[in-house]
Amino acid sequence: MENNRGKCILIYEDNQEILILCKTILTRKHYRVETRLRCENVINDIDSVQPDLVLMDLWIPEIGGEKAVSLIKGNPATRDIPVLLFSANADIKEICKRTNANGYLEKPFDLKTFIATIEEYIK
Template sequence: MEILVVDDNRDICMLIENILISEGYNVQSCCNPQDFNTIIEKSKPKLIITDMLMSGFDGRTLTKDIKQNPQTQDIKIMLMSAHPDASKISETIGVDDFLTKPFEIDDLVHKVQELLKTT
């Protein structure tokens, strides 16, 4: 798997997954953010696309856990959110890119292409 999408909104997961599959990427969705660790252990993705604010879970925590673990710290992370301060927050927590919700499909695809170029 190249890309893991983590969002508590199944529709967002499926939308992003379908867009990226149509672009030729190997993508898996995780609509229960509590399960992402299990998925990462089984198949280490090159890129994680995650929402910042999710029910009972936080993309900031996910980012911190990934970036502090020597076995996963090289995984690229794209944080997405509609929160007005999310772009500034993302700069302080070590994500590799940020995507504002709602997003344009071309922006998503371009950002993914750029992030996977450097892996």
């Protein structure tokens, strides 16, 4: 279970408390965690961070998570990186399909579900 060293997760979340919570949980699981409060430079961010997984909040400035995921999945250089949507939006399952995201995490989430979902999708 501790073979997560070197695996990087890029989190897009504009809520500072949620961001800190997620980073703390994942760091304790030995992931390298990068965070962003905005997503308008999503392709450049991914290019510089080289994440193994992207966790994308739907309601994030400037362009929003839905548009950001569409950009990731529409770009040949980034489309194979697993992306999980992360939201309290009641339509998250439909948005996941529409954007071609790999999966989703509903907020609020419990710790077990959060970790299990991350581990399911990270390469």
